[in-house]
Amino acid sequence: MIFLIESNAISYCPICGESLIYRDSCERGMLLEGRERRRFLIRRLKCSKCGKLHRELPDFLAPFKQYATEIISGVLDGIVQPEDEDSVDHPCEKTMSCWHHWLMADQLRIDGYLKSIGYCLLGFSEELLNSGMSLLTELRSSIPEWLETILRFIYNSGGFLVSV
Ligand SMILES: [Zn+2]
Numbered sequence: 001m002i003f004l005i006e007s008n009a010i011s012y013c014p015i016c017g018e019s020l021i022y023r024d025s026c027e028r029g030m031l032l033e034g035r036e037r038r039r040f041l042i043r044r045l046k047c048s049k050c051g052k053l054h055r056e057l058p059d060f061l062a063p064f065k066q067y068a069t070e071i072i073s074g075v076l077d078g079i080v081q082p083e084d085e086d087s088v089d090h091p092c093e094k095t096m097s098c099w100h101h102w103l104m105a106d107q108l109r110i111d112g113y114l115k116s117i118g119y120c121l122l123g124f125s126e127e128l129l130n131s132g133m134s135l136l137t138e139l140r141s142s143i144p145e146w147l148e149t150i151l152r153f154i155y156n157s158g159g160f161l162v163s164v
Helices: 059-064 069-076 093-120 135-142 146-156
Strands: 002-005 020-031 037-047 053-055
Touching: 069 093, 069 146, 093 135, 093 146, 135 146
Parallel strands: 002 037
Antiparallel strands: 020 037, 037 053
16 A cells, blocks of 8 residues: 655745755655555655755654653653653663754754644744744743644644654
8 A cells, every 4th residue: 555645735945944846756665563564655845945855754753652752852851851760661861862862953844844834724924934933942932742743743744854
């Protein structure tokens, strides 16, 4: 079975923030838990400014397989510290630093998606989106379940995040 990954939202370049245009589609296999293999048809988009190609690919789930998103966001927000080792599913220090690196590396990409979703679905104005404000920073400071919210938004719109 082939799953078509597509979204009608305008996508923005995770590197420079410009809009992306459709280029072509390619097939990719992904191994799911339980050794189930799925094939995805993925759109490739090209940035109208820097020319970089981006794939719309939902494989960002990999780094989150073992832990609940509230543990991850707790670590990222500094609520869960390496010394709180009272819980069984407590991630090790190396895992925690991986998550911090992932968020730093994916910050622009996340903001690109949030801008795209904000424009198409939430009716944010272009002035707001071009103001240089980080929607990710805004979300993080306003709701405790920010990570679940952005993952749901991005995943539901057919988007992807890179894993480091
Ligand atoms: Zn670009």
